[in-house]
Amino acid sequence: MKDKRWFFQKNILVLGLAKSGLAAAKTLKQLGANVTVNEAKNLQGSVEEEELRQWNITLVSGGHPLHLVDDTLDYIVKNPGIRYDNPIVKIAVEKKLPVVTEIELADIIGEGDILAITGSNGKTTTTTLIYEMLQKSGVPSHLAGNIGNVACEVAENTKKDDVMVTEVSSFQLKGTEEFHPRTSVLLNIFDAHLDYHGGRADYEYSKGKIFKNMKKEDSAIYNAEDPVVTKLAHQSFASLVPFSVHGHTTDGAYVKDDVLYFRGEEIITVEEAALPGKHNQENMLAAIAAAIIHGANKSEIRKVLMDFNGIEHRLQFVGSLHGRKVYNDSKATNILSTQKAIEAFTNPVVLLAGGLDRGNEFDELIPSLKNVKAAVFYGETKDKLEQAGKSAGITKIKKTNTLDEAVHHAYFFTEEDDVLLLSPACASWDQFKTFEERGAAFLQAVEKIKLEVKSDLSG
Template identity: 35%
Template sequence: MDRLVVLGGGESGVGTAILGKQKGFEVFVSDKGEIKEEYKKVLEHFEIEWESGKHTEAKILNANVVMKSPGIPDKVPLVQQLVSKGISVISEIEFASKYTNATIVGITGSNGKTTTTMLTYHLLKDGGLHVGMAGNIGDSYAKMVAENDYDEYVLEISSFQLDGITEFKPKVAVITNITPDHLDRYNYKFENYIASKFRIAMNQDESDYLIYDVDDEVIREWLKKHPVQSKLLPFSLKEKQEQGAWLENGTIKLKVEHKTLEMSTDILTLEGQHNVKNTMAAGLAALLVNVRKETIRKSIQTFQGVPHRLEKVLKINHVEYINDSKATNVNATFYALEGIKRPIVWIAGGVDKGNDYSELMPLVREKVKAIICLGMDNYKLKEAFGNVIDLMVETYSMDEAIKVAYKISERGDSVLLSPACASFDLFENYEDRGNQFKEAIKKL
C-alpha cells in the first residue's frame, strides 16, 4: 500500500487526506502548528492518523508521495530532505487532478485572479454546467473530487501551488497579469516568480488554451522567449486581436475560433479598467466551455464581486469607507487608488514582501491627502511617502486606525483600507483584517 504524507492540516491538507484515503493510500497528516478542532474531527471521522504541533521525521520520510501545503516554503529542511531522498513532493492541485476527468479552467496571476475565478464560476454555473470552484479559494479541490466529482472545475491557483505540479494540465489556463509579489519566496528574483506563474501552461498542448493580458509587458516578453504549445487567446484594452478579446469604443469584443460576442462596458457591475480585463478573461473561458452568449451577457450583469476587494462598507457624514483588505501587494493597491475619484485617506501597511512603492507615487501625489500606517513596522511606507504627504499617522490596531481616519476625513473623502502588504503581523489573514475594518466602522 502506498503511503501518502500530508504536510499541513488546513483545508487543502485535510481534503487531500480524504481523497488519498478514498483512493487506497495509507495516509498520515502532520502539521507543525495547531490543527483546528473542526479539521481534527474530520480526520477522526475518516480514521486518518494525524499529529499536531510537530513533525515526526520517522513517520514522514517513509512516504511514497508527499502533499505539502502551499504555505510551507520549498527551502524548509524537511522538504529538502524529502526531495534529496527522491520522494515526490507535490501540491493539492497536482494530487487531485490525477483522479478526475473534468475540464479544468486554471486561473493564476498576481492580481485579479479571485475576481476572475469567481466571475468564471458564476458564468459557468448560470450556464447550467455542473461546476465546482476551488484551489486558493473556498473549499478544497481534493475534497470536491472525492465527494462529488464535477464535470468542470474553475481553480484559482497561486504560484506556490504551481511550484508543486508535474503533470497538471488545465484545458483553459488564464494568466491575469504578473507584477512583483511574494519575492521573499523566490530568492528576490522576479524571473523565478514569472517562471512559476507560467508553469500553469507547461503541460498544455495544441488542443488547450492560454488566455492572457497582452498589455502586460512582463507576460508578452516572457512568451517571446519561452513559447508555449497551447492556442493563445490574448486580451487587451489597447488594440484589436485576431483571436481573444479587445475593447472598441466602449464595447468588449470576444472572438474564439468561429464564435464572437460583443457587450457594452456599461453592463459591468464592477468598476475600473482592471475589471474590464477580468471580464474579458472570464468571458473567453466561458465561451471555450460552450456557455451560451446570452447567458454570459446576462450573468455578467448579476455578478456581485469579491468580499474584501474594493467593497463599499458604509457612508458616514458623506465619507465613504472602502474595504480593499485583499490588496496584499502594490499592484492591487494601484488599481484601488486609480479607481477612486474622491480625495483618499489611505490605510496601508502590514508585512512587506519586498515592496517597491515607487509606482504608486503619481497616484499618491494626486489623490491621497493622508496615510494611516497600520503595521508593526511602517519604516518603508514612511520612507517612500514621508516627503510627499503632509499627514502620516502610525497606528497598531484597526480600532485606532479607524478612529484616526474618522477624525481626519472630511465631507466628500474616501477612507480606503488597501494595505499593499500581507496581514500576518496584526491579523490572522486578510479576511480577518477586512472584517475588523468593517466592525470598527460600525462602532463609530
C-alpha cells in the same frame, strides 16, 4: 498519467495538515493508499487527531522527523505553504520522490474539466466572475482551490461534463508534475513571494506550469500586454487566447473605444460594467473568454458584469454614504495593490492607508498618490506614508493611531461624488489578526458615521 488505481496500497506522506492536508489524506485513504500525516504543530488530544484515527490514518505531530522519508515511501502530498528548504522536502527531492501539492491529486481523480486561474493579482475576482457566469448560464460548475472548497474534495464529486473553476497559486503550481487543466488563465506576473521561490526566475517558472501539460485542443488564456505572460503562454501547445485592454489583439478578448469584445462581438461597455479600473477590465476580459469557451451565455455574462460588486475586501463597493462612494480594499496588503486601487477611479479619492511596518518605504506609491485629494494615515506606518503623501503634493493629510479614528477624519475630508477608499498598502497585523478583520472594522466605522451624520442632520 496516473489514474486513481495507482494509489492503491502505495505509501503516501501528507506533509502539513490544515484544511487541504486533511482533505488529501481522506481522499488518498479512500483510494486505498497507506497514509501518514505529518504536522509540525503538536496535535496530541486534538479533534484532528481523533478524526484521523477514525479514518485509520497515522498522525505524526510536533515536528518533522526525517525517518518518515524512508525507502518504502512512494509519494508526498505537501501543503503549499511548506517551503522547499524544509528538511523532509529536501531529502525527498534528493531521493527523487514525487513531492506534489493537492491540486495534482485533484486533477488525477476528477472526472470533469479543470479551468485553472492564476496571476499575481486579480485571480480571486476573475475566478469568481467565471464561476458566476457559468452558473447563471446553467453550465454545471464548481468553485475550488484557494477560494471555495479544497480542490480534491470537489474533484471527487465532479462528473464528465462538469467544470471545476479553480484558483491556483504559484505555491500550488510549483508542486505539480502532470497537472493538466483544459483551460488555463494567466493574468499577470509581478514580483511576489520571491522569498518562497528564491528569486523571480522560479516564480515565473512556477506560474508558467499552469500551461505545461496542455494540448492543442486546450485553451491558454493570457495577458497579451504582459511580455513574461506572453512568453510563457507561447511555450504551451495549447490554442492561444489573448486578451488586451488596449486593443492590441482581436483574436481573443479586448477593449476598443471603451467596449469589451470577444472575437469581434460586443459584450459590454466599460461604463455598464460594475467593476472600476483597467486592472478589472483585464479580469473581465479573461473571465469573458474562459466563460464563453465553456459554453456560457453572452446575455448572462453581461448581467454578471453589470451586477458584480467585487470580492469581499478586494476593492469591494460597499455602498454610498451621503453621496460618497465607499470602497473596502482591505486585502490590499502591498503597494502594488493600492496603486491599482487608486488608479481605478476618475472621481476624487480620499484614501485611508496604514498598518504593519515591514521596514519598507512608500516611494513607489507616490505617482499614484497624485490622484488623491486627501489622505488619512494610521498605525505603525503613518509617518512613512505621510512623507510619501507630502512628496505627492497631497495638502490635506491627517495621522491617527487607529483605523476607527481614521475613518472618522477621512469622511470629513470628503465631498459629494468623492470616493472614500480603504486601501492600506500594508499588512493588518499591527492592529488586526487578518485583513478580513480589518475590513470588517472599516465597515463598522462607516456604519457609525452614518448614524452620526444622520443625527447631526436631524438635530
